[in-house]
Each structure stands twice: as structure tokens, then as C-alpha cells.
Amino acid sequence: MTTTDTRARPSAAADRIPTAAGSLGRLGIWVTHHARLVTIAWLLAIVGLGAFAPQVEHNLSGAGWQADGSESVAARELAREHFGGNASSAIQVVVRTDDAPVTEGDGKKVIAEVTRLLEAEPRIADVVPPTPGATVSADGTTAVVLAGAGADTNEMVRVATDIKADLKDLSTDTVEVNPTGSSLLWSDFNEANLDAMLKSELMSWPVTLAILVLAFGALVAAGLPLILTLAGLVASAGSLVLINELVPVSIWAMNFAMMFALALGIDYALFLVVRYRAARASRNTRELADRQWAIAQTMDTAGKAVLLSGLTVLISLSAVMLVPSPSFRSMAGGIMLSVVFVLAATLTLLPLVLFKLDGRINKLALPWSRSGEHRSPKFAAWGERLWKRPVAWGLASLVILLALAAPILGLRTAMPSIKVLPEDASARVGYDQVQDAFGEGAPGTLTIVADTSDADATRAVLERDPGVAAAMAPMAAADDSGLVLIQAVPTVDPSDPELGDTVDRLRADLPDTAVVGGAAVENLDLKAQLDESTPLVIGVVLVLGFLLLLIALQAPLISLLGTLASLLSTAAAFGVARLIFQDGHGADLLGFESQGFLDAWAPVFFFAMIFAIAMDYTVFLLASAKEHYERSGDPKDAMVGSLAHSGRVIFAAGAVMVAVFFTFALSGPIPPKEMGVVLGLAVLLDALLVRLVLLPVLLRLTGRAAWYTPRWLRRVLPAITFAHD
Secondary structure, eight states: OOOOOOOOOSSOGGGGSOTTOOHHHHHHHHHHHTHHHHHHHHHHHHHHHHTTGGGHHHHSBSOOOSOTTOHHHHHHHHHHHHSTTOSTTOEEEEEEESSSOTTSHHHHHHHHHHHHHHHTOTTEEEEEOOOBTTTBOTTSSEEEEEEEEOSOHHHHHHHHHHHHHHHHTTOOSSEEEEEESHHHHHHHHHHHHHHHHHHHHHHHHHHHHHHHHHHHSBHHHHHHHHHHHHHHHHHHHHHHHHHHTTSOOBHHHHHHHHHHHHHHHHHHHHHHHHHHHHHHHHTOSOOHHHHHHHHHHHIIIIIHHHHHHHHHHHHHHHGGGGSOOHHHHHHHHHHHHHHHHHHHIIIIIHHHHHHHHGGGGGTTBOTTOOTTOOSOHHHHHHHHHHHHSHHHHHHHHHHHHHHHHGGGGGOOEEOOOGGGSOTTOHHHHHHHHHHHHHOTTGGGOEEEEEEGGGHHHHHHHHHHOTTEEEEOOOEEOSSSSOEEEEEEEESSOTTSTHHHHHHHHHHHHSOTTOEEEOHHHHHHHHHHHHHHHHHHHHHHHHHHHHHHHHHHHOOHHHHHHHHHHHHHHHHHHHHHHIIIIITOTTHHHHTOOOOSSEETTHHHHHHHHHHHHHHHHHHHHHHHHHHHHHHHOOHHHHHHHHHHHHHHHHHHHHHHHHHHHHHHTSSSSHHHHHHHHHHHHHHHHIIIIIIIIIHHHHHHHHGGGGGOOOHHHHHHSOOOOOOOO
């Protein structure tokens, strides 16, 4: 964006106070006039909410991966309420010996100790000892103690976390103890995921600081975005803990919020700091009026772009709320909360810090730094090159993006398998032991709840279905509910697609009173819900993104093109993700075991996140182009000028985001790797090929038509301008 040349005339300082500033400019000036109030408010927010922040990892829930209103969730709740907690969230403790009978000698003693420990936990319902013919293997070396779920799924994950170490400590030289089951899976996964997140954060902060130092050319200026982001993160973490007292919040909400807030907070601060330094360089005096003018100009241009960008992010993520799953809604809500805090800090705290530090933000500058240079000669030259040969450059970027997107046609998705856990995780070891002892489908045992009158018919259907290896005898409810529970072992592994066919057949053939559930079935129902919700979420995100761009730019054509261009980098990122995570290319390099598919939640959730980031850069570039066009009315000035004044910021911001996201691809289980790779690739492709090549080319080819607004539309839209006098 261009810096307006409004150098102060020789007149009283008061004449130069920016009384004609826009609403955000006036906010910036208000902040400088009420520095003490703003400082106290932020200190109270950071200290008050920050006091709760250390509790975030313990208080937030670990489950919630379910399709609310589904048959499987209904089956789980019936099993928990009427059958002593014998539901999908129950904890299974696998006790195994090498060759001796597990129900005798040392094995019997260990089973007694396991039972005692489980019965001492008040959140566990009925404890069912090993039963010959059901939970004792045919060779007698493996037994399962079942700890019924006496609390909801979120609390059962906490139970698993609290007792798994004590259970494993009961192992002896001859007896091995491994708790497993759905609750243990999420507990072990959350633990591995937290370790990965912490490692990634440790790696990303120094890399990010190094990129910022290079981008800003001064250590003090580079540190501002990190401090700003930290303030927003602490406040949002504390808020999530408080919100969790009212509504369960997934721990993933904090994990994603940490990553997203770090990336966006740095983007926003980068944009404002660069603009402020350029404004101060054009009025290089210490007078109060000049400092206020610089704040007003920064807020009315870069601040306006940041606000619109933040709104775009919030709107994109809000569409995820359409997925009826607690984990998705709390993840989206957690990220949105962190964005709100980062946005608030950017528009209130950062202007105050810039105003107070003023020239001191250039302290500890690098030798080659030119802090006041807002216009980049290199990106201006790049803009001239694109202007001269738009078709060649546009086609080249389009071909690359389409080639990378092509593999998306064969993309398969499924809910995460046991392979997301490290090989030594208790839940995975126990899973493998259950499978070895009781059959391929034993870890995915089905839970069928039906009326007592339909018990025989239900069992008959189960026994003749080719996808069921064995069906247990009906278990009558302890109360007078008139229900029975039948457990059935499938013939295939829980992650095998054939299980879905089996469940569909059973639901069609079983009596009307029967409901089919189980941990594996809950995954199938959630995947079905995601498949159903994904087109709706994508459509809502695109429409809302277009409308916000239209309001911001007042130009239908370029708003539409900018929205559609965001789809290219998204499709390309998922195309590459298919090659890596589904086909296994590069699995050894990234250190994971391919599941043969992409996790089912990736398309809908990552699309919203990628689109939000892509539109972030779109707003930065097109807001700058609109500012130039408002001043000159020249399409070339709009295109070349936008690259000259925002290209360097977009490039630096993209580098920071890529560094942040790719660090998440280097450690931990598969889902964080998917997140890091998909988001990192999307940002890389979007910043380099879409925002710095394809979108400027579209501005070149559409010319004045890009900025044309029909008269009737101009009357409907609110008046928003980016030029600042």
C-alpha cells in the first residue's frame, strides 16, 4: 500500500492532528490518549485469565469425537446407563502371561490387584472380571478386566490418564498389564500430541524469530509480534478453561489455537509494524502530532486490512460449527477465541506499544536494514514483469497448481486408526494383544442394545451375518428398563472398510428396537456425518468469504476471482497430502506409518483453516491494490503498487506461517503431521503462486473491470475506502 505524502506544512502542531481520521484511525488515537486505561485493561486480562492458563491441559476434555444424534451415540448412552457402563468408553485392562494360565498363580494375583485399583476409582461403574469363553483367550494366556464407564466420555479420558500409569506398574516379570480401549486411545493420543506440540513450539519460536529479524531488520521490532501473540494466547487459554466449566472444550481447541494464533498474530503485527515504520519515516520528527498521524494512517490502512482479514478468518471457521460434533465445534470455537484476542491486541495494544516505543522499535537494527522503506523495489520489479507477460506467468502457476491438485481425485478418508499412536503406547500394545488373542475384529466389538422381546431375533441376525465372527449371549439390564445388550465381534479390523458394510447390513436387518454402537461404529457415524457436512461447510465458507470481500473491496469481479483462487492452493495441498499420507511417499522421512487414507476430519476442518489463511493474504494484497486504485484510477498502478507495498509483507508472513506449520509435521502422531503438511503446503503455494503470481495476473487481465461496481450495488454496500489522506 502506498504511503500518502502529506508532509506537515509549517504550521501549528495542532493543525497536523489527524481530525479527519477514519474510525480505526480514531481508535488508534483514542488508545494513545488513554494509554493507562488500555494498559491496565490488558494487564488485568492477561494476569486474570493467565492465572487459569496453566490448567488448560488438565481441564480441557480429550474426547468429543462423535456425531451428536447418531445411533452409535444413543447405543453408548443406553449401555452406560443400564448396563454398568459397559459402553464404548469403558476401559479394558489386558493382562497377559507368556505361557502360564493367566487366571492362576501370578496372573491371578495381578488380576486381583487390577480389580482392586479399578474398584477404588469412583468414576468407574461396574468392574467385570475375566470371564472364560468371553474375555479369557482360548489358550488361557490373555484376559481382559472390564472397567465400566461411570462418567461421560470426556471424564473417562481423564480417568484413563489418571490410572494408566498405576495399572502398568502392576506388571511383573511374568505378567504384563496394558490398559486399552477408546478412552485409553484418546488419552495416549492426547499425551503424544501434547509432546509433539511442545516440541513443535520449541522449534518454531526461534525459527520464527529469525525470520522476523530478517523481515524487520531490527530485533526490537521483530520481538513485538511474538509478545503480542503471547498475550493473546495466554488470554485465550485462560478463557477456554473458564468456558470449559460451562461447555466441554476439546484439548484440540488449545492445540490448534496455539498454532493458528501464533501464525496470524505475527501476520497482523507484521503488517501494522511495517506500515507504522514507513509512516514515521515520512514524518521523521518527535512531535506528538506526527506520531498520532502515523498511528491514524497505520490503523486506517493496514489496521483496516487486518480487521477485515480477522473477520474473514472468523467467518470461515464459524462454518465448521455446522458439523454436529462436540470436538469440531470446540476446536473451531477455540481458534476463533484466540483470533479474537489476537485481533483485539493488534488493534489496541499494538498501536499503543508502537506509539510509546516510536523510533526505539528500530533498536538493535541489522546493518543492511532500511526501516522506513515501505515500497520494495524488488517486488515492484516483479510486478512490472507480471504486467508485461501476464499470460505466460499466469498459465505457468495455474499448470503447477492443477498438476499438484490432480491426485485429489483418488483421495480416500477414514477416521484415525490405531496407527496414530506410537508403537509403545499402552492402548496400542493392548489393542494388538486383544487382536492376537481374540481375533481380528475383537478391538472393534459391536454393542447392540434392544428390547428384551427382540433379544432372540437380534442374536439370530448377528449369528447369520457374514461380517460377524461371534455374538455373545444377551445381557439383561440390571434395572427394569426392559433392555438387553449383546456384544458381537466383527470378522475384520476396526479400520477395515468392510466393517462399514457389516454395520449397514445389521442396521437394515435387525429389529426396529435395536441400536448398533461401539467405538468403531461411532467413528463410522462421525465419518458419515463429516461426508454429509463437508459440501455444506465448503459452500458456506465460499459464499461468506465472497460477501466479506465484496463488502471490503466494493468490486464484484475481483472479489469473486479472489475467492475462487483460494480453492486452487487448497486443492493442491490436499493433492500432495494424498501422495504423502494415503500412498505413503515420504513416510520414512516424516517418521510415520501410512494408514492408507487421510483422516476424515481433515477435508472439512483444514479447508476452513486454509481458506481463512488464503483470504488473509487476499485481503492484504487486494486492499493494497484498492488503495492504489482509489488514488490513481490506474489498473497498472493498482497491480504493481500492491505488489511493491504488500508483496514483501506477504512473503515474510507466508515464510513465518510455513515455518510454524512445518514444525508440526516433524514430530508426534499422524494427525499433527497431516495438519502441518497440509497447512504448510497450502500457505507456501498460496503465498508464492496464488497471491504473488496468479491474483496479480488476474488484476492485469481484468483491468478496470476488476474494480467496477454497479450503481445499484454501490447504494447497497457500506462505504469502505483504503486511501488515507
